[in-house]
Amino acid sequence: MAQSAAPPYAGQRIETGDKWYQLFQKGVELGTWNVEKLFDEIGFEQDRETWQSLGEDERNQIRYLLSGFLDGETEVAGDAATNLSRAMGADCLAGNRQKEMFMTMLTLTEHKHTQFLDIYMNEVMDDRDNYTELDPRRGTRVPIVQTTGLGEVFEHQGLLTAKAAQTDDPVDIARAATNYHLNVEGILARVGSTAISRLPERANLPLLNYAFKFISTDEGRHITHGVELLKELLEKERAGEPSYQGVEAGIVETLYKDVPYMADFAYMYTEAVGDPLDLDIDATLLRGGNLIDGMYNETLGCDIDYLEVMDTVSDRYDEITEWDLESRLEEQERHYQQKRGITADGGDE
Ligand SMILES: [Fe+2]
Ligand SMILES: [Fe+2]
Numbered sequence: 001m002a003q004s005a006a007p008p009y010a011g012q013r014i015e016t017g018d019k020w021y022q023l024f025q026k027g028v029e030l031g032t033w034n035v036e037k038l039f040d041e042i043g044f045e046q047d048r049e050t051w052q053s054l055g056e057d058e059r060n061q062i063r064y065l066l067s068g069f070l071d072g073e074t075e076v077a078g079d080a081a082t083n084l085s086r087a088m089g090a091d092c093l094a095g096n097r098q099k100e101m102f103m104t105m106l107t108l109t110e111h112k113h114t115q116f117l118d119i120y121m122n123e124v125m126d127d128r129d130n131y132t133e134l135d136p137r138r139g140t141r142v143p144i145v146q147t148t149g150l151g152e153v154f155e156h157q158g159l160l161t162a163k164a165a166q167t168d169d170p171v172d173i174a175r176a177a178t179n180y181h182l183n184v185e186g187i188l189a190r191v192g193s194t195a196i197s198r199l200p201e202r203a204n205l206p207l208l209n210y211a212f213k214f215i216s217t218d219e220g221r222h223i224t225h226g227v228e229l230l231k232e233l234l235e236k237e238r239a240g241e242p243s244y245q246g247v248e249a250g251i252v253e254t255l256y257k258d259v260p261y262m263a264d265f266a267y268m269y270t271e272a273v274g275d276p277l278d279l280d281i282d283a284t285l286l287r288g289g290n291l292i293d294g295m296y297n298e299t300l301g302c303d304i305d306y307l308e309v310m311d312t313v314s315d316r317y318d319e320i321t322e323w324d325l326e327s328r329l330e331e332q333e334r335h336y337q338q339k340r341g342i343t344a345d346g347g348d349e
Helices: 019-030 035-042 045-053 056-087 096-124 143-147 150-167 170-197 206-238 247-269 281-299 306-320 325-344
Strands: none
Touching (some): 019 096, 019 206, 035 096, 035 206, 045 206, 056 143, 056 170, 056 247, 143 150, 143 325, 150 170, 150 247, 170 206, 170 247, 170 281, 206 247, 206 281, 247 281, 247 306, 281 306
């Protein structure tokens, strides 16, 4: 991370020269876009009009993509506000006070992303049902997210961040940060944002587009935080500090665990859903692979076998192209409907 100059003043509790302090300041300065203002300034009209003019398969592809974001943003906001923030106060982390300060900015922006997506999808794409009343926090995700493997990545995130908050152990913190900042934000969200940035060629959705420019900039700061955090832990491991041993292995293991499920969601880009918006699975996989290589190998100095990762992805891809997605979706919806019946009855029947 480029180190900007420290301000000409200092505190006693807060280190103003610390890079997390500066990242916090950047969030205060740049992360202040206002979702409601964006709604007021751009309005929903053009997006609604375009949405109405799209074919059903085009709508489905966009809705699937945004459903991944809606559930993803809700999950990262929830974990950032609770366990991830707690873990940043761990004694094993340098400048933990500044890291906690940064987490407030991260949490705020994740809630704004959720705010945008939830209202946008409700106002523009009025024909979807995300089973909100069945508690979307854990276990009741949008059917398409639950049907594909994406739900597993978020499940993993919940477990890893909870463990990191509980143990304050550097290896547990590394695992949580790998899933959260590298896999979810650094790969899934970036690949998804790339797809959304290509939508204007096919669908004029200015409100969605503007919002995603802000969202991507916010995510850039979150990823920087994650990468710097992992670098710090790896440096201590490589310097031979006993309690940091196992950090790199934890990072690598977390990638291999998440990769097949991340590939599952790439199903949304394939010919199996017709790919009416031409999001192009090959380009998507290549972009994902480059991001893995760049973050894990080049930046963090891990030794990820790129070909092994791509093999895992392509094996999984062969598997999922055999899926009958429609019937899986119907099955998931049937299950939710049943739960909804139980909820409505208060569980008495
Ligand atoms: Fe986000
Ligand atoms: Fe984020």
